[in-house]
Amino acid sequence: MGRIPPRQLSQAGPDHEHPAATGRWAMLAVLCCSLLLVAMDATILNVALPSLIDHMDPSPMQQLWIVDLYGLVLGGLLITCGAIGDRYGRKRLFVAGFVLFGAASVVAAMAHSPAQLIAGRALLGVGGAMVMPSTLSLIRNIFTDDHERTQAIGIWASVAGAGAAIGPLVGGHLVEAFGWSAAFWLNVPVVVVTVTAAIWLLPEYRAPQIGSLDWFSAMLSVLGIVALAWGIKHVAKGNPAALDLVILVAAVLLLGLFAYRQLRSPDPLLDVRLFRNRAFTAAALATLLAMLAIGAALFLISLWLQYIHGYTPSEAGLRTVPAAIATLLGSLSTPWLLRRVGVRFLMGFGLGALAVGFIVLAAIPTTTYPLVALILVCLGIGDGVAITTAAAVLVSAVPPERAGMAGAVEETNYELGIGLGVALLGSIHGRLFVSHMTELPLSGEQLDTARGSVGGAAYVADQVGGATGAQVLEIAQHAYDSALTTTSWISAGLVGAVAVLTVVLVPRGFTATSAH
Template sequence: MTTTLTPQLRAGRREWAGLAVLMIPVLLISIDNTVLGFAIPAISTGLHPTGTQLLWIVDIYALMLAGLLVAMGSLGDRVGRRKLLIIGSVGFGAASLLAAFSTSAEMLILARALLGIFGATLMPSTLSLIRNIFDHDKDRRIAIATWAAMFSGGAALGPIVGGFLLEHFHWSSVFFINLPLIALFIPAAAILLPESRDPNPGRFDPFSIILSMLALAPLVFAIKHSMASGADLLFWFTLSVAIVAGASFGLRQLATPNPMLDVRLFANSVFTSAVVSNLLSLMGLAGFLYFGTQLLQLVLGLSPIDDALVLIPGLITSVAAGYLAVPLIARFEPRVVVPCALALNAVGMGIIAFTSEHSVMGMLLAFLILGIGLGTAEVITNDLILAAVPAHKAGAASAISETAYEFGSVMGTTVLGGLSTFMYGSALQSAIGDKADRAQFDTLGSALEYASGLSGAAGERITEAAVSAFDFGVQWAAGAAVVLVLVAAVLTSFGLKGAGRLLPRPASRSDSDR
């Protein structure tokens, strides 16, 4: 995009209107990341997926996003970011309809994969366009705070609307949420968003795309498989494929002066620390949403809408904390604020991990604290990601940041969700013996549905055993999340030493050239 704005000029009405339009695809992605969590109990009893299929229904969306964000960003650099946004939104709507009318677990997994593919066409342009539209430091930070808030806002909107729909309609209705947003976005984007292309984009490299997917998909599969079958030959084979493909991808990017993904950016410790912080904190959030909604609905007996209301305070505080982070970072060093925010995440997850008997108020308090920490850290780290690289690298930095978001979501569900599922199965096996191998016990939802069909003490015994086993799995997963975010806090306390205070930075010449 070519602009005649000088670095000192503040954003005008058109720029802020453009930001509002850019938030629609962010809402689409974040809504689909959280709304399905509230439908998991209904899906588990409606489509009867296995435990592994249930994890794939959740994970495949973010996995495809993470694997294709860089590739679609590179494509947008060539064909035009606005054009790709519009094309992707049409495909996203079509995939939403396919998901809504799914009649089997396999069909829903396919639809979610398509949602991830088209979702990858929507995301790469958002942060890079913010960096190009908003030259003034304060405007940019407010825009980034809004960007981060929309992720939390979408997470809030998804449960509210999704909970209402699940209360009155079939689980498939949650996918219809996307359609009115898409209908609003297409004409608004055509009118208010300027077309933007990179004058010197990295090459569109299909082989690198294949390598990135071969690194991500086998890694996720290996983790899931190990939770169900242990570290067998298939686990080691798929893990080896992921390692070799990941190393080959990195070497391929280093071998070209203009790569599809500039991995040289990771040489900057501030950039790397901020990205790692995002990834690990998103892992904790994704894991919480995966097992937390099942705990609230299936164990504590809340309806989907009541489940959503329990989590709403945490999502609201996450949005508020994101905006409060803007003045906060003007007074305190990032290497102090970010680790403290991550420590709050650990406290929130610790409430779940070390509470023997979970309650609605305990879950509300845990997510409230988690939301404050997450909202504060995300705004600061995303500003650092953009500020730590030259302006002409903003697109590459944005793609890496968004990839970390989505990969964190994948790994949160895979690792923490997989750990909770594994520990649940092990505990249930010990409680009721070989019966735990039956398909009816693969998920908590299916176990409770099976127990409800039994009479007398037998049904009560299985219900009690299943709930106790699930609680046990949740405690283990939450404990692992505590470790993850504490590791992130330690890493950022050292890695952000070179960040300094986020004082106003003058725009470079390349800013105005864009």
């Protein structure tokens, strides 16, 4: 296949040339390959965490940062990276970001301390933030036909959702066979092949702009999003310090100032006026809540499978496959459904299915794996349908030169949702777990370790052994189940409320192409 000259997609407008059909789908394959890795890295450590705890002995707070810092950094940078890609070239940003992603994988894989691993995960987030806006925005530019673009977005969303869902499966097998670092070494050969293909196949695209990048606004968006995540994370833990509340207030002020500057700017990083479109706002909310739900569910269920039911990492990962299959089916069926039942119904249905999954998880006290498999199917279908519908709405609602903005909004909410799912619901679960860890036959450091997390309780139970160890493990299992029940009710309430809100926001008869 010949190389597509960069000039072919260098300007917006209806008269520029487009690659042949075979070339378009080959380009989509390259974009989806990169997206698969970025999405997998959001959840791949869920099953590797017990191995990491044994090897590095991170504190409970370090454990949460190891898992969710990646998504928070990625989410914080996506708006800025989307604007950079629009101005300086989406292909250029994509390639540079994926090279950084590969380098960061090496840093994380060679980590000898929690601090180094956290730093590696932060760098992975920066690389991912450079990659992700380019994938959806290039799809918007490559696929100009509405029908083809909806199909391409369905494939994109299925890869994004399935990638997050199969992360535990891939991570489990790699951890069991080669150790936790293999979850990062996996990225390196894929990066090499994908970067080579991207340089050869992908077209360049730069939107015509009337001003240079507003770096002050970029700083406001990054600091505001990261501060918001930090504040939510620490407030959700209970008994927040005064500094945590100050940071949360500062986040609101920073994001408010960012929005004010964007309204006054002739060439904004993010055109906040887009949110006046009710369907656009509904799609952004649907993405955030869908990923918040699935991110928290996969994290908590992966730990539940290993610590409560004693599955190995690979066995636990294998048991999350129903979520991946259901996400794939939900995403791939959505383009067909969009042409028949419309945006309003599908968005409500997707979020409603997520809420049902959490209600089932909360309502049945004795949770066996067959029931968990059913729950994962509900979550996967809901996630696939909601994310694909939302992506189609967001991309169709903007002109080609603003495709980077639409991609940034979609993917900011996608990654921030995963990060906040672990930070918010994971912290709530952790707080509830501690409150249920009473009457432990322990004292001193062992007591603190056991009450800190289910992983700490399992570690102490193994150290103590005998009847005391068995009692500690039994109390921890009961505490985890009780905390999971309450957290699931909270999750169901959040997702259900947003499901109703999105149905109210989306006008009757609205279609994914009605913005054209």
